[in-house]
Amino acid sequence: MKKPLQRKIVDYKKLTEEILALLVARYPEGYTDSDVITFPNSKGEIIEAVEVCSEDTKYLVKVSKRLANSMQEYEESLEEVLPANENFED
Numbered sequence: 001m002k003k004p005l006q007r008k009i010v011d012y013k014k015l016t017e018e019i020l021a022l023l024v025a026r027y028p029e030g031y032t033d034s035d036v037i038t039f040p041n042s043k044g045e046i047i048e049a050v051e052v053c054s055e056d057t058k059y060l061v062k063v064s065k066r067l068a069n070s071m072q073e074y075e076e077s078l079e080e081v082l083p084a085n086e087n088f089e090d
Contacts, residue, residue: 005058009041009049012067019059020074022052023067030071036063 010019027035031050037060041047049060050067061067 003056005053006056007058007060009047009060009062011062012064012070015061015067015070017074018054019052019061020070022054022059023050023061023071024075024078026050026052027071028075031063 015023027050035050036048037051038046038048047060048063050063052059052061
């Protein structure tokens with residue numbers, strides 16, 4: 001029997017590199033309104049989040065302008081390390 005995934009709500013301020021990598025992989029062009037999940041938290045406040053999963057955890061990452069900026073900056077840092085148009089010869 002497969003172990004159920006842990007569920008965690010994460011604010012952009014507490015994003016790890018692992019979660020950022022999952023976000024960029026799942027939403028390479030950014031997320032859209034249809035990707036956003038809306039739900040009330042324990043205080044009755046409406047939360048908007050996008051979902052990503054690792055092997056053992058389902059993350060709901062709170063949506064904000066800063067989240068989009070963090071994803072963009074992470075992706076740009078990867079492009080600096082791994083150039084997209086490298087030509088390899090046999």
